[in-house]
Amino acid sequence: MEFVQNFPFFSIILSLFAGPLCSILNGKWAKRVNLAVITIILAMSSAVLAFTLRTGDSYVYMMGHFPAPWGNEIRVGMLEALMAVFFCLIMLLCMIGGVLEREREIESTKQNLYYIMVNLLLSSLLALIYTNDLFTAYVFVEINTISACGLIMIRQNGRTFEAAIRYMIMSLLGSGMLLLGICFLYDLTGHLLMSNIKEQVAILNASGQYHMPLLITVGLISVGIAIKSALFPFHAWLPDAYGYSTLSSAAILSSLVSKGYIFLLVKIFYRVIGFDIVRDSKIINVLFVFGVIGMIMGSISAIKESNIRRMIAYSSVAQIGYIYMGFGFGTELGMIASLYHIISHAATKSLLFVAASGITDASGDSTDFFDLTGAGYRNKLAGIAFTVGALSMVGFPLFTGFISKLLFAQAAVDSYHKLLPALIALAVSTILNTVYFMKTVIRIYTPEKREVLAKKQYQVITMKDQKWKSAALVCFIAINLFFGLYSEPVVGLLERGLKIFA
Amino acid sequence: MNLANLFNNYEEAVAMILFGIGFSNLLLQKNLIKKIIGLNIMDTAVYLFLALKGYIEGRKAPIVVNGVQSVEAYINPIPSGLVLTGIVVSVSVTALMLSLTIRLYRRYHTLDLDEISTRLKKEGL
């Protein structure tokens, strides 16, 4: 066994222990430790990715001394490694981009608490990605929820508390269902390790036994995770949670936390139940329907919103709809499109949040749509970044959103019955996206009247004023262009990863 | 026949009913404390279910008292372990919820979530 194979385990443990470590440090040092941890994990994950690419296969890492089916396991393939690398990268950039806001919005005595949460979140995300054990997954789901809740409520005002508690309630509903589902699975198969469960499920399915319980189980798990990842109509908590928490929280929550759950769902589909059984269970049709409705409704809500942060948050609802629609096709192409969209949306949404904060900084910290007039001139980089993000969301060629739209459309054409609703939903949702995103872009490039400017005294922000944020924005734009222009290796990786995923 | 199955497995049925009660309480109650109670009922229902699955008629708990007996003497220990883990999780979640509730109560002097929402809208935050 090569040393590099230990890295997934190391990274989980490292971030898990970095959390408590932060509690004894002051804010500044906690920040440094946190950044260092994320960077190290990024490096390790990259090494793992390189390793898996080299071997071209996945491997199982046994935790402790108990072999399957008793022990706990980690399983690493290309897909997992890629996700880990990507999640670390985005998280790093989000943390860098939100430095200023954190200092401003979080009480100085609580600074280090924030980093505890981030570290725990990272470890739980990594665990969700890597683990091969269902119950471990459940535990980390809960850790994830708790730390995410912490991220929301760390900026202390009424809105965030309310958002946090709503988030908790919905999350707990979801995890209750997930837990029940896991229990059912355990009951049906007698295993907790994914690979073993799958063997048993295959036998059960072949013999036709327990058809109904199996169906209910798949349903419970899917719905549970759907609730947790804010699939329409379970999104009520989302706008407040994303809209009022501190910047890096919003960015991380929108781009990573929900994606972690979705990745877990993919894993359950492929590695626990078996995708063929899922497809036959018709549960994906339900996901498809809600995905499509979410695409439309999320955008409509976003159009009605006049707070830019909440608008971006609502857009997440729509984008998550895309991802579930991709699942709903029940084809490999659809799955690849969804996975790509997980990446693409994560990259874009965090970019949008950071850019939006740059814009609001230049508008007297107002998030109101009308105060943003001309902000693109006051903070040039943020304006450009927001435009890039918006274009990507609209699916403009050259940016990553285009590729995911392309993949979705190709997947749609591939599936006969869902073709028309999917395509029309894609088109309509593109139009709706255009409406609210480009409206904002035009707004920030409409010069404000002189009198208003004189009265409101907006700050002009250059790149030097906000070095960290600017650096993050530049990286985000680069990532966006990279995924837009050189998507092929990524898509190829996803394909190969998915093949050895099950 | 289905009804007979239901009666034979009445423990599981009870667990599910409890889960339903907890779930709907968590979802529908306005009062935050009642929601938390609902959460706990829901979790407990799942633990009950798990424990039931681990229990084998006529066997003992896997606690070694007079030397190790053969495996057949004990019930399945894994669900018990899971339940324990689950309890830890639910305790921490409950704690978090309660702390949040306290925060909100201090601010708004009410436990009604809808009331809080309307207040928030009035605050215009």
Place this chain on the structure above:
Amino acid sequence: MNSVILVIVVLLPFLAGALVPVLPFKNRRQMMVYVESAVLLNSVLAIAMLIAQPQDSFVLFRFTSDLTLSFRLDGMGTVFAAIVSVLWPLATLYSFEYMKHEGHEKVFFAFYVITYGVTMGIALAEDVVTMYCFYEMLTLATLPLIMHTLTREAILASRTYLYYSLGGAAFAFIGVIFILVYGSTPNFIPGGVLDLAKVGDRTNLLLLIYVLCFFGFSVKTAMWPFSKWLPQAGVAPTPVTALLHAVAVVKAGAFTVMRITYYSFGTEFLRGTWAQTVVMIPVIITIVYGCSRALKETHIKRRLAWSTVSNLSYILFGIVLMSPLGLAGALSHMIFHATMKICSFFCAGSVIYKTGREYIHQLDGFGRRMPKVFAIFTISGLALMGVPGLCGFVSKWNLVKAAVSSENPLAYVGIGALLVSALLTAIYMLTISIRAFFPEKGFDYSTIQDVEDPNWMMLLPLVIFTVAMFVFGLHSGPVLSGLESIGALMR
């Protein structure tokens, strides 16, 4: 010649345009020289390319293994590229004078030059994906040009434009995907690329997709019921409305529809189906609708914009006849309408620039003060009406020839619509001329004392276009035989 030049003519304007706001020009003159020489250089290269006709394709880069951004020159691309490369330097020349009073020139010229590259990209795109990419880019590159004045009206107009265009693109995208999946290749091949074996029994589905795609792309040609944006966009500075909304943008829309119809789906597949009927009806409606709206409009540029709406549907009409002759007719109207409409827009622009008067009832007696401009305006009006001897007649003749020989009853209705539209065109164009040349008795000329013909920079393009209208009108043979040979490639 090496096919690298294909990419150069597309990317050079991008580079040159992006440099405009960055370069430290000492004065306006330097910038003018820089912009004009960049545009001219590119046009010279483009024309050299058109003459050399490089046959190879050039792949700029690959999205995925089968999706590439690649360029190739073919007959139809030649036509569009020729229009664009000839008109752009002239329009640029005109806009120097015009933009004096608009301000923010650097930004303006930056996007103006970039748009050149984008339009070239559409003309030279080898496959449907490349075309779609440049099509989207066109929307974005022209958006700042419409917003240019930054008035409330302009912002509204640009928003409408954006929604319509990107919305249309969203539907067009569906068609693009279908071509990728059901076509044997994403490249453009005369006669279409649909793999009928793959299509199987899904003919109706594909027809539906074609209809969606047609509507999507024709949003840019301002077809009814998606025509609202074009007249609104008339708030942009005149060089923009003239060049972009009479030529580049709307023609790009028509061009893409041609590509989709003749080079991707293929007319053999579409001709005689319900899809043809479905797309032809709104085209015919637009022909009349655009004209009647023009008639109601009292703002001179908006009137011309509505006229564009109608004329663009002439082109679409040629396209939806789905015959080689129809394509030739559509292409000829594409060329000729560009000449006519840019000319009339420039006249209107001269009036607005020199006098600030924008409404038709303010133009009484202008013919005496601006004889050259109004003479040219009248000629362009006559050409639009289709008076023989001017180019409008020729293209209309070709369109109708195709319509008659298609023997499709709906096409006969279309001919009627063309003629109704010609009459309406006569009314809305000639009333302006008559007003200008023959004001009512007792008109007080002292109210328009300040009105003068503009200087040579504005007049030169006008004169060149006028000469072109006559040349095309009287000696269209070479052009037409070229176009017919393009049409003949179709099955």
Place this chain on the structure above:
Amino acid sequence: MGALIILSAALPIIAGALLLLSLTAERRCAKGPAREVAEPSAQKLRVLHLQVLVILSISALLAMTAAWSGEHEITLFELIKGIPVYFHTDGITCLFVTLSSLVWLLSGIYSFVYMKHEGKEKRFYGFYLMSYGVLLGLSFSGNLVTMYLFYELLTLASMPMVLHNGSREAIMAALKYLFYSLCGAYLGLFGIYFLYQYCDTLAFVPGGSLNLGLAQGKEGILLLAVFLMILGFGAKAGMLPLHAWLPAAHPVAPSPASAVLSGMIAKAGVLATIRVVFYVVGPDFIRGTWVQTVWMTLTLLTVFMGSMMAYRERVLKKRLAYSTVSQISYILFGLSVLSPTAMTGSLLHVVFHSIIKCSLFLIAGIFIFQCRKTEVSELAGIGKRMPKTLWCYTFASLALIGIPPASGFISKWYLAQGAMEAGVGAFGWIGPVILLISALLTAGYLLPITLKGFFPGREGAGLSVENQEPVLRMLVPVAILAALAVILGLFPNLLVSFFSQIAGTVM
């Protein structure tokens, strides 16, 4: 010889354009906001008149030479591939060239005096010359597209003459004229498109060149196309339902302009109809179809309606305009019955009506010019003041009514005879009856002027009897025309044989 055709048509067009350009050039130098050119001195005016006269005569001479010296053809260049601008002379050409030269020359001479009170002479003569050139081009046209080209140009060139006086009414009338004519032209164009597809050639071939093999199964749309062409070209000839421009445009134009409008330009519609029906489609294709029936009905309705309206009209020039509406539809009726005799009658009526209506409008102009009288009721006792003019008027009127032996009788005779022998069913007798009624109405609206003019009765008691006869330059053209109106009726044989020969070749 072919070059003569081009030269004769191009000369007036170029000369007219030069006149207009020189006007613009003069304006450029002129001071003041309006750039109003000072009224030219009498000297300059005389030079201008001389120029116009010389150009008119030279090109008339050239045109007549070209027309009467046998059949020629010349192809100028290809307008569109396969469709040249092509000129050709035949009998119809001779008729129209001669007639328009006559009308233009005489009206021209008349206008030298008349236009003094209208002003802006340079502009007027510019368009006057251009219209002449275009009309010659129209007459020489050898194929449909060339004809269409000149037909459109004719509208454009003659329109400014209508709005000459610049009043709101005149401008509206000019616009009306323009749009009706264009509407007609486009209806014609609709047909041309189809004929291009289904005819062997668009060049004029006596008897038509419709390819019946190609047209197999397409008769419906072709008949519709032909009908629309008839309707469209009928617009210029004032046929229902596109006649409304004529009563609006003629009265507001300066009298020489109304004279040529009514005399020749409205006949351009007739020319175009003849060309389409007898030289491209062929009369056999529409004989007995609904097209013929509807056409005949329309012409007869127009004949009747025109006369009725004229009868009710009080303003002299408007009355004459309605009369034109009615009279030209005589011609069209003759064409619509599709028989050689009726066609002979039509062609005769073309000649006679041109001459008569030209003279009548010129006379109306004299009334306006000399004593500012426009309404019929004001003309009581006019015979006392300008007896010569009124005599001319009387002769012309009698000819128009068709009192034997004046010219109108001959043409109407042929028309009626043609209608009866053509085998068009009920129209064979309805037609002549309506023609007769209309003739009575014509008498009713023309003759009272003569009567009141010479015998004002009690009303005329207080009227002055001073001599208001116009100068010779106005009177002579009128007199010539009136004389021709009578004389041609006395010696019609030459014309009749010429026209029946033409009619014979096409049917």
